[in-house]
Amino acid sequence: MTDFTATRRAFHLPQGITYLDGNSLGPMPVAARDRVARMMADEWSEMLITGWNKAGWYVQPRKVGDRIARLIGAGPGQVVMGDTLSIKVFQALSAALALRPGRRVILSDSGNFPSDLYVAQGLAHSLGAELRVVAPEAVEAAITDDLAVLMLTEVDYRTGRRHDMDALTARAHDAGALALWDLAHSAGAVDVDLTAADADFAVGCTYKYLNGGPGAPAFIWTHPRHADAAQPILQGWMGHDAPFAFDPDYRPATGVERMRVGTPPVIALAALDAALDVWDDVSLADLRARSIVLTQAFIAGVEASCPDVTLNSPRDPALRGSQVSFCHPQGYAVMQALIAAGIVGDFRAPDVLRFGFAPLYNDLDDVERAVDGLARILRDGSWNDERFHQRAAVT
Ligand SMILES: Cc1ncc(COP(=O)(O)O)c(C=O)c1O
Numbered sequence: 491m492t493d494f495t496a497t498r499r500a501f502h503l504p505q506g507i508t509y510l511d512g513n514s515l516g517p518m519p520v521a522a523r524d525r526v527a528r529m530m531a532d533e534w535s536e537m538l539i540t541g542w543n544k545a546g547w548y549v550q551p552r553k554v555g556d557r558i559a560r561l562i563g564a565g566p567g568q569v570v571m572g573d574t575l576s577i578k579v580f581q582a583l584s585a586a587l588a589l590r591p592g593r594r595v596i597l598s599d600s601g602n603f604p605s606d607l608y609v610a611q612g613l614a615h616s617l618g619a620e621l622r623v624v625a626p627e628a629v630e631a632a633i634t635d636d637l638a639v640l641m642l643t644e645v646d647y648r649t650g651r652r653h654d655m656d657a658l659t660a661r662a663h664d665a666g667a668l669a670l671w672d673l674a675h676s677a678g679a680v681d682v683d684l685t686a687a688d689a690d691f692a693v694g695c696t697y698k699y700l701n702g703g704p705g706a707p708a709f710i711w712t713h714p715r716h717a718d719a720a721q722p723i724l725q726g727w728m729g730h731d732a733p734f735a736f737d738p739d740y741r742p743a744t745g746v747e748r749m750r751v752g753t754p755p756v757i758a759l760a761a762l763d764a765a766l767d768v769w770d771d772v773s774l775a776d777l778r779a780r781s782i783v784l785t786q787a788f789i790a791g792v793e794a795s796c797p798d799v800t801l802n803s804p805r806d807p808a809l810r811g812s813q814v815s816f817c818h819p820q821g822y823a824v825m826q827a828l829i830a831a832g833i834v835g836d837f838r839a840p841d842v843l844r845f846g847f848a849p850l851y852n853d854l855d856d857v858e859r860a861v862d863g864l865a866r867i868l869r870d871g872s873w874n875d876e877r878f879h880q881r882a883a884v885t
């Protein structure tokens with residue numbers, strides 16, 4: 491059995507805060523602070539340029555990728571780290587399109603995160619391809635024989651709705667298309683198994699449920715059947731077969747390493763590597779079971795005590811990731827009042843109160859405090875105050 495009391499202790503959780511926003515930015519694992527301090531003191535300062543070899547900075551993107559692989563049902567050597575998620579979406583989508591010459595249709599859904607849709611729009615525009623966007627529940631029926639790539643985010647960033655990765659990937663394959671999955675809200679939140687789903691490409695970020703810190707690098711996975719055929723398109727020198735040959739012509743590295751672009755973010759990778767230590771003794775089955783307990787308890791508690799909000803997530807936990815959202819017409823102000831009371835979730839336009847439950851550090855006491863806090867704020871109307879209506883730049 492996974493010891494979730496121990497995993498919770500691994501984090502710095504500020505006094506007086508109930509943190510339910512790990513679906514946007516995970517809290518700091520204490521070991522990450524120490525690891526970064528050590529990296530600065532022993533590696534950057536003392537080794538200087540030799541750190542690339544001596545401290546293993548150069549191979550870090552693959553080594554960290556191997557640690558993430560276990561959490562998403564991938565094998566060793568199949569995942570590599572680097573860049574931001576938007577860039578990894580670009581690489582995976584462009585590579586997938588290139589593997590389906592003659593087909594030009596990308597299918598996604600309206601619940602996808604805007605950055606994924608923007609990347610697809612840009613690519614479609616430059617390649618003369620077509621991006622079709624349908625409602626999440628209409629995806630299956632929209633998989634037609636002209637499709638090149640099905641590009642979905644498994645867990646919807648607003649509703650928490652979870653797509654059936656196995657079934658939709660199989661449908662895409664039946665139609666002759668490839669399936670690309672964005673695991674931003676899945677990795678570290680649910681029991682992902684890319685190999686069992688037989689997906690083609692996957693990407694994700696590490697600053698949410700993997701707790702790598704703000705701006706932590708993204709990951710990309712290529713199924714082994716494509717790894718040596720996929721064209722990176724965004725061809726950078728660190729994805730070259732021999733970067734230090736300084737050959738003027740590009741030749742892709744073998745396997746997923748061709749998806750590296752430029753210099754890896756070494757300090758951020760040190761923080762992420764330490765954050766991944768927390769996962770060493772965690773079973774994904776236990777993680778999923780605990781996530782369901784927490785989200786079910788939250789839904790039951792809010793529905794019993796907050797008549798002014800309506801559930802905006804699937805009620806069936808099998809159809810949900812590890813987050814729950816509720817709608818309230820004044821959602822922004824209600825969330826600001828809640829945050830001021832020490833209960834941190836977030837708001838997504840137009841009216842969504844969003845709460846992420848990270849089984850590594852959230853527990854039923856957090857659920858109880860969040861339910862009580864929300865019920866009180868809605869009951870006493872304290873959210874209806876001028877200062878809670880001021881919009882911040884980042885929400
Ligand atoms: C599903 C999804 N895709 C893409 C992004 C954007 O990632 P990034 O800002 O790291 O490029 C996010 C979150 O920011 C996301 O949740």
Ligand SMILES: Nc1ccccc1C(=O)C[C@H](N)C(=O)O
Pocket residue numbers: 513514515603647884885
């Ligand atoms: N990277 C960020 C930087 C600043 C503020 C939020 C984010 C998020 O990641 C938002 C998240 N993708 C979301 O699902 O809303």
